Amino acid sequence: MPMGTTASSARVVAADALTELEKTEEYADEVLSKYLGTSQLRGSDRALAADLYWGTIRWRGRLDSILTPVFHGDYRRADPVTRILLRMGAYQLYGQDRIPDHAAVSQTVELAIQRLGKKAGGLTNAILRRLARERDRWNTPPDGADDLARLSFLYSMPRWIVRELVERFGAEEAERALDVTNQRPPITVFLTDPTGADAFEADLDQHAVQWEHSLFLEGYYRLHAPSFPIVQPWLDEGRITVQDESAGLAAALLDPAPGDSVLDLCAAPGGKTLAILRKLGGTGMVTAVDVDGLRLTRLRENVARVAAQNVVIMEADATQFSDGQFDRVLADVPCSATGLLRKQPDLRWRRKSHHIGLQHALQHEILDRAAELVKPGGVLVYSTCSILPSENVEIVQAFLKTHPDFLREDARGFLPETVVGEHGDLETFTHIHETDGAYATRLRRMSH
Template sequence: MSARSDSPSLAPPLSAVLLSSADAVQGVLEGRSLTDMLAAVEPALRPATQAVSFHAMRHLGWAGAIAGQLVQRYPNTRLQALLLVSLALLVRGDEAGVPGMPAYAPHTVVDQAVTAAARARNLSAYKGLLNGSLRRFLRERAALEAAVADRPEARWNHPGWWVQALRRAYPQDWQAILEAANAPAPLTLRVNRRRATREQVLGALAAAGLAAEPAGESGLVLATPRPVAQIPGFAEGWWSVQDAGAQRAAELLAPRDGMRVLDACAAPGGKTAHLLELADIELLALDVDAARLARVRQNLDRLGLGGERARLQAADAADPHAWWDGRPFDAVLADVPCTASGIVRRHPDIRWLRREDDLRRTAALQARIADALWRTVAPGGRLLYATCSVFPAEGERQAEAFLERHPDARRLDAPGQLLPVAIGATPAAQRDGFFYALFAKLS
């Protein structure tokens, strides 16, 4: 999350932030990505809008349940979003606060929400409804909350089907997984060993007044997040932003000099770059989205990893006939599409955009991609199956089914399911949720 000054004198008006955040949340309610919605926000408002909309996403189940008791029918989705955002901001007093936002008294939030509605197209006629609803919440909060306390969405701020799926899969850990998803993530860097050492980056951070601590083999976790362009070494390509759990992928595939390597679902390019940092390899990076593949090239260029060593191609990994020249790969990274249920704390809208039947669709696609890529692995070569999911249907069940379909595959040592770690852990020990299964092709 981008940082900004906590000084109210430098902050944009709260009414403007609430309306901008409501528009972002409205986009999510209508099925659009929060990332895309925030990209359209004017730069002066974007940091505060991101802070408030992220907070709203983390409280949307509770806010929705409360709002359902206050308003029976909404004249439009924009009013619903503004009410949800305002309720979420009112609950911030129970916690450490909204990162990147000044503290506001409840009556200020109500006043500014009504001001936002009064000044907004298609909302001004409903400012009385909004005002009455928010003031009723402040008067009757205890009773309103008690009425929804047993609802899974209100208690855990995840869809009910999501909560039930985790309870079945992880009887001992499901609550910790849900709580971790609502904890803001630290900013974790991966040092580019071809441009700098971890000690060199630590020294530069310290000189700039930024505290950090090592994590994993190449990681650094900042004590306080900052916009990346403000962190020493960004322009010089000393590091990339990458969660500690995601950094395991390239380390597990363990490329060696001279290998021919495939990164099958490469965008946005963090794992692609890491592979190139670890060894002098011949790498083909695929992604079905040409626009996202352009981001991979930009990242590689910033890190000094472009050139002939890395070839990028827009293609469907599940259709090797369209892109494979028949030369087998020594190592293949199959970071397949998934529900992204393991990275919800960084993308809190994901839980509200997914549907239960998405699991079935993504699992079928994952199996199709893994089977197609297995044909491209050289005898004696390895394939790393990876997802940023915590659902077994996209992890362990996929790995077991893959072995059944491919008798020439042998499963090697890999961590399997990495559950997210956040609550109660030091920043250096935190990570998102990932699944890793490593297979060797018998000669």
């Protein structure tokens, strides 16, 4: 990592990772892992770098709103590195209660001098000192803000997402959902060998890791920070896998029988693939495909970690298979990812409102093609990591109107009642279920 001589190494790593994130399409967690992996940071320094990184991303909207009126010039046109360092400094002032103001200011100024020169250091110093004096800015929405703008400011969320949540839940529940979205998520893992449960739980207790069993699925654990260093050996040996409960619920809804042939479309990075493999118990065959070769690398790594044999991984799409070839098909389609906003806070800035409409045609297309690949009597599950009806129930309703040979099956026959929505489909919401937000419906192709 460059230039760690004066500013703390944790801040250097966080700044470098944030700068890289603005230039790449990579996932935020992958960018941070890369920079932490090549650093020498350990323990509290590593934790500080991660907190500065995620906190600056999560609160970017609110930080920008505060910085814009105090910046000397047009903040939106400022050098990207200047904006990143100012956000990082302001986050330490307002969002980090363990860092003294003088350290937040001086360390950020040193970084600005290293990166951009003395003039930038002086500008950074003046702005951050002013913010340290005017602390009420953190809780003061812009003048003239309407209800949507107020929520957008306070919860650092784009206005279009706030609007979608208010339309979906009403104002009061939407605010609860926004609040939960800005909390740090637990790490959810699945124990690949149930006989190891006692040893795993004893290891967690010995290291004082807070944990609880999943409310919805056996073998899933929610672990609260700091827990990654403790569970890393279990991960490396394939004895646990990191996986949200929503992936396991989608696999439970698919409910493959021993010996089934299963197609997992849009499979990378492989969470649902692993859940399906567990359901099959070493029998049958899973064909896991994705059009993104880079993301398939992660799928291959995840499958190799659990030493699964009954799986074929291909860079392909749904057009490369024969009609009626599979007993079970999972179509986990590209979507707005509005169910992942807590776990992947960068998505709120990367997704735009017009992306939703652009995805609808692709969602219809994938579902239509997936339906052709299901054997008569077989099952198709359509799933998303979205909480928006336009990507979920409305897509399925349109599909059923043009596919009379498919019948919707109530998810209550396969899942706990608490995760089944009003239409009989899987629906989870972060503020209600403490999982990722997700949707899935089970469709059976009727026999001729």
